[in-house]
Amino acid sequence: MKLDPAFIFTAMLQLLSSLPVTLFITVVSVFCGLLIGTVVALIRIYRVPVLHPIAAFYVMFFRGTPMLMHLLLVYFGLPMLIDSLAAAFGWSFHSAAIPMLGFVLIAFSLTAGSYLSxxxxxxxLSINRGQIEAAYSVGMTTWQALRRIVFPQAFAVSLPNLSNGLIGMLHGSTLAYTVSVVEINAKALIVASTNWKFLEAFIAAALIFWGVTLVIEKAAALLEKRLNTYNRGGVA
Incomplete structure:
Protein backbone atom coordinates (compact mmCIF):
# COMPACT_ATOMS: atom_id res chain seq x y z
CA MET A 1 0.00 0.00 0.00
CA LYS A 2 1.50 3.32 -1.08
CA LEU A 3 0.49 6.88 -0.36
CA ASP A 4 -1.14 8.60 -3.33
CA PRO A 5 -0.29 12.35 -3.07
CA ALA A 6 -2.35 13.16 -6.15
CA PHE A 7 -5.49 11.76 -4.53
CA ILE A 8 -4.95 14.00 -1.48
CA PHE A 9 -5.45 17.03 -3.72
CA THR A 10 -8.42 15.38 -5.44
CA ALA A 11 -10.01 14.50 -2.11
CA MET A 12 -9.42 18.02 -0.80
CA LEU A 13 -11.36 19.50 -3.70
CA GLN A 14 -14.27 17.16 -2.98
CA LEU A 15 -14.16 17.85 0.77
CA LEU A 16 -14.42 21.59 0.24
CA SER A 17 -18.06 21.11 -0.74
CA SER A 18 -18.77 20.20 2.91
CA LEU A 19 -16.77 23.08 4.39
CA PRO A 20 -19.83 25.41 4.51
CA VAL A 21 -21.70 22.87 6.66
CA THR A 22 -18.77 22.60 9.06
CA LEU A 23 -18.41 26.38 9.30
CA PHE A 24 -22.17 26.80 9.75
CA ILE A 25 -22.21 24.32 12.64
CA THR A 26 -19.20 26.00 14.23
CA VAL A 27 -20.34 29.61 13.91
CA VAL A 28 -23.97 29.05 14.91
CA SER A 29 -23.01 26.84 17.87
CA VAL A 30 -20.47 29.35 19.19
CA PHE A 31 -22.81 32.32 18.64
CA CYS A 32 -25.69 30.62 20.44
CA GLY A 33 -23.28 29.31 23.06
CA LEU A 34 -22.03 32.85 23.63
CA LEU A 35 -25.58 34.06 24.26
CA ILE A 36 -26.31 31.13 26.57
CA GLY A 37 -22.97 31.52 28.32
CA THR A 38 -23.49 35.23 28.93
CA VAL A 39 -26.91 34.67 30.50
CA VAL A 40 -25.62 31.79 32.63
CA ALA A 41 -22.56 33.78 33.71
CA LEU A 42 -24.69 36.76 34.82
CA ILE A 43 -27.09 34.45 36.68
CA ARG A 44 -24.18 32.95 38.58
CA ILE A 45 -22.42 36.26 39.22
CA TYR A 46 -25.57 37.95 40.59
CA ARG A 47 -26.77 34.70 42.21
CA VAL A 48 -30.31 35.00 40.85
CA PRO A 49 -32.69 33.07 43.14
CA VAL A 50 -33.94 29.70 41.79
CA LEU A 51 -31.99 30.11 38.54
CA HIS A 52 -28.54 30.13 40.17
CA PRO A 53 -28.48 26.43 41.22
CA ILE A 54 -29.96 25.43 37.85
CA ALA A 55 -27.24 27.37 36.02
CA ALA A 56 -24.54 25.87 38.24
CA PHE A 57 -25.82 22.34 37.58
CA TYR A 58 -26.00 23.00 33.83
CA VAL A 59 -22.37 24.09 33.73
CA MET A 60 -21.23 21.24 35.96
CA PHE A 61 -23.10 18.60 33.94
CA PHE A 62 -22.11 19.71 30.46
CA ARG A 63 -18.48 20.36 31.40
CA GLY A 64 -18.34 16.99 33.14
CA THR A 65 -19.66 14.88 30.28
CA PRO A 66 -18.36 14.24 26.72
CA MET A 67 -19.52 16.33 23.77
CA LEU A 68 -20.63 13.21 21.92
CA MET A 69 -22.84 12.31 24.89
CA HIS A 70 -24.59 15.68 24.64
CA LEU A 71 -25.31 15.07 20.97
CA LEU A 72 -26.72 11.59 21.60
CA LEU A 73 -28.83 12.73 24.55
CA VAL A 74 -30.37 15.50 22.46
CA TYR A 75 -30.75 13.28 19.41
CA PHE A 76 -32.57 10.50 21.28
CA GLY A 77 -34.12 12.45 24.17
CA LEU A 78 -35.49 15.60 22.54
CA PRO A 79 -37.75 13.74 20.06
CA MET A 80 -39.27 11.76 22.93
CA LEU A 81 -39.95 14.98 24.85
CA ILE A 82 -41.41 16.81 21.84
CA ASP A 83 -43.61 13.89 20.77
CA SER A 84 -44.85 13.38 24.32
CA LEU A 85 -45.82 17.05 24.62
CA ALA A 86 -47.41 16.96 21.16
CA ALA A 87 -49.55 13.99 22.16
CA ALA A 88 -50.50 15.55 25.49
CA PHE A 89 -51.47 18.97 24.10
CA GLY A 90 -52.64 17.94 20.66
CA TRP A 91 -49.89 19.76 18.75
CA SER A 92 -49.50 19.12 15.05
CA PHE A 93 -45.72 19.58 15.30
CA HIS A 94 -43.63 16.43 15.74
CA SER A 95 -39.93 15.69 16.10
CA ALA A 96 -39.79 14.24 12.59
CA ALA A 97 -40.02 17.80 11.27
CA ILE A 98 -36.67 18.71 12.85
CA PRO A 99 -33.71 18.17 10.51
CA MET A 100 -30.68 16.25 11.76
CA LEU A 101 -28.67 19.46 11.63
CA GLY A 102 -31.11 20.98 14.13
CA PHE A 103 -30.23 18.38 16.77
CA VAL A 104 -26.54 19.02 16.17
CA LEU A 105 -26.92 22.78 16.60
CA ILE A 106 -28.95 22.41 19.80
CA ALA A 107 -26.50 19.96 21.37
CA PHE A 108 -23.37 21.86 20.36
CA SER A 109 -24.83 25.21 21.43
CA LEU A 110 -25.51 23.80 24.89
CA THR A 111 -21.99 22.41 25.02
CA ALA A 112 -20.44 25.69 23.92
CA GLY A 113 -22.61 27.63 26.35
CA SER A 114 -21.34 25.68 29.35
CA TYR A 115 -17.68 26.28 28.52
CA LEU A 116 -18.07 29.87 27.37
CA SER A 117 -20.05 30.75 30.50
CA LEU A 125 -15.11 39.27 37.42
CA SER A 126 -11.71 40.53 36.26
CA ILE A 127 -13.13 44.02 35.66
CA ASN A 128 -12.52 46.41 38.55
CA ARG A 129 -15.68 46.66 40.65
CA GLY A 130 -14.98 50.37 41.13
CA GLN A 131 -15.87 51.03 37.50
CA ILE A 132 -19.35 49.63 38.00
CA GLU A 133 -19.82 51.65 41.18
CA ALA A 134 -18.71 54.76 39.31
CA ALA A 135 -21.31 53.99 36.64
CA TYR A 136 -23.99 53.74 39.33
CA SER A 137 -22.87 57.07 40.77
CA VAL A 138 -23.62 58.85 37.49
CA GLY A 139 -27.06 57.30 37.20
CA MET A 140 -26.45 54.27 35.00
CA THR A 141 -28.52 51.14 35.48
CA THR A 142 -26.89 47.74 35.89
CA TRP A 143 -27.62 46.86 32.26
CA GLN A 144 -26.16 50.18 31.03
CA ALA A 145 -23.03 49.63 33.12
CA LEU A 146 -22.63 46.12 31.77
CA ARG A 147 -23.24 47.11 28.15
CA ARG A 148 -21.13 50.28 28.09
CA ILE A 149 -18.32 49.48 30.51
CA VAL A 150 -18.04 45.84 31.51
CA PHE A 151 -18.82 43.89 28.33
CA PRO A 152 -16.36 45.74 26.03
CA GLN A 153 -13.50 45.21 28.48
CA ALA A 154 -14.55 41.64 29.25
CA PHE A 155 -14.57 40.85 25.53
CA ALA A 156 -10.98 42.05 25.16
CA VAL A 157 -9.91 40.02 28.20
CA SER A 158 -11.67 36.85 27.06
CA LEU A 159 -10.73 37.04 23.36
CA PRO A 160 -7.91 34.44 23.50
CA ASN A 161 -10.18 31.96 25.29
CA LEU A 162 -13.07 32.75 22.95
CA SER A 163 -10.89 32.00 19.94
CA ASN A 164 -9.83 28.73 21.59
CA GLY A 165 -13.50 27.91 22.09
CA LEU A 166 -14.20 28.61 18.42
CA ILE A 167 -11.35 26.33 17.36
CA GLY A 168 -12.51 23.64 19.78
CA MET A 169 -16.02 23.76 18.36
CA LEU A 170 -14.62 23.63 14.81
CA HIS A 171 -12.84 20.40 15.66
CA GLY A 172 -15.80 19.10 17.65
CA SER A 173 -18.08 19.56 14.65
CA THR A 174 -16.63 16.31 13.29
CA LEU A 175 -18.94 14.47 15.71
CA ALA A 176 -21.94 15.54 13.65
CA TYR A 177 -21.35 12.60 11.32
CA THR A 178 -22.68 10.27 14.05
CA VAL A 179 -26.21 11.54 13.32
CA SER A 180 -25.77 11.50 9.53
CA VAL A 181 -24.87 15.16 9.03
CA VAL A 182 -22.39 15.35 6.16
CA GLU A 183 -19.62 17.69 7.25
CA ILE A 184 -15.94 17.38 6.37
CA ASN A 185 -15.31 14.25 8.44
CA ALA A 186 -18.35 12.43 7.02
CA LYS A 187 -17.46 13.58 3.52
CA ALA A 188 -13.95 12.16 3.97
CA LEU A 189 -15.45 8.78 4.83
CA ILE A 190 -17.66 8.94 1.75
CA VAL A 191 -14.79 9.93 -0.54
CA ALA A 192 -12.47 7.29 0.91
CA SER A 193 -15.04 4.50 0.63
CA THR A 194 -15.18 4.87 -3.16
CA ASN A 195 -11.60 3.60 -3.60
CA TRP A 196 -10.40 2.65 -0.09
CA LYS A 197 -7.89 5.49 0.13
CA PHE A 198 -8.75 6.40 3.70
CA LEU A 199 -5.34 7.77 4.67
CA GLU A 200 -5.28 10.22 1.77
CA ALA A 201 -8.85 11.34 2.43
CA PHE A 202 -8.20 12.03 6.10
CA ILE A 203 -4.93 13.81 5.34
CA ALA A 204 -6.94 16.08 3.05
CA ALA A 205 -9.51 16.65 5.81
CA ALA A 206 -6.75 17.39 8.33
CA LEU A 207 -5.19 19.95 5.99
CA ILE A 208 -8.52 21.75 5.59
CA PHE A 209 -9.08 21.87 9.35
CA TRP A 210 -5.51 23.06 9.86
CA GLY A 211 -5.99 25.82 7.31
CA VAL A 212 -9.24 27.05 8.88
CA THR A 213 -7.65 26.93 12.35
CA LEU A 214 -4.74 29.07 11.16
CA VAL A 215 -7.19 31.63 9.74
CA ILE A 216 -9.03 31.81 13.09
CA GLU A 217 -5.77 32.19 15.01
CA LYS A 218 -4.52 34.96 12.72
CA ALA A 219 -7.86 36.81 12.84
CA ALA A 220 -7.98 36.57 16.63
CA ALA A 221 -4.39 37.82 16.91
CA LEU A 222 -5.11 40.83 14.68
CA LEU A 223 -8.29 41.66 16.61
CA GLU A 224 -6.48 41.32 19.95
CA LYS A 225 -3.71 43.61 18.72
CA ARG A 226 -6.25 46.20 17.60
CA LEU A 227 -8.12 46.06 20.90
CA ASN A 228 -4.90 46.41 22.90
CA THR A 229 -3.90 49.42 20.81
CA TYR A 230 -7.29 51.00 21.42
CA ASN A 231 -7.18 50.29 25.16
CA ARG A 232 -3.77 51.97 25.38
CA GLY A 233 -5.20 55.04 23.70
CA GLY A 234 -3.16 54.60 20.52
CA VAL A 235 -4.23 55.07 16.95
CA ALA A 236 -5.35 51.85 15.25
Missing part, protein backbone atom coordinates in the same frame (compact mmCIF):
# COMPACT_ATOMS: atom_id res chain seq x y z
CA UNK A 118 -16.94 30.14 32.57
CA UNK A 119 -14.83 32.20 30.17
CA UNK A 120 -17.29 35.08 30.31
CA UNK A 121 -17.76 34.84 34.07
CA UNK A 122 -14.01 35.02 34.66
CA UNK A 123 -13.69 37.96 32.27
CA UNK A 124 -16.50 39.93 33.94
Missing amino acids: EVIRAAI
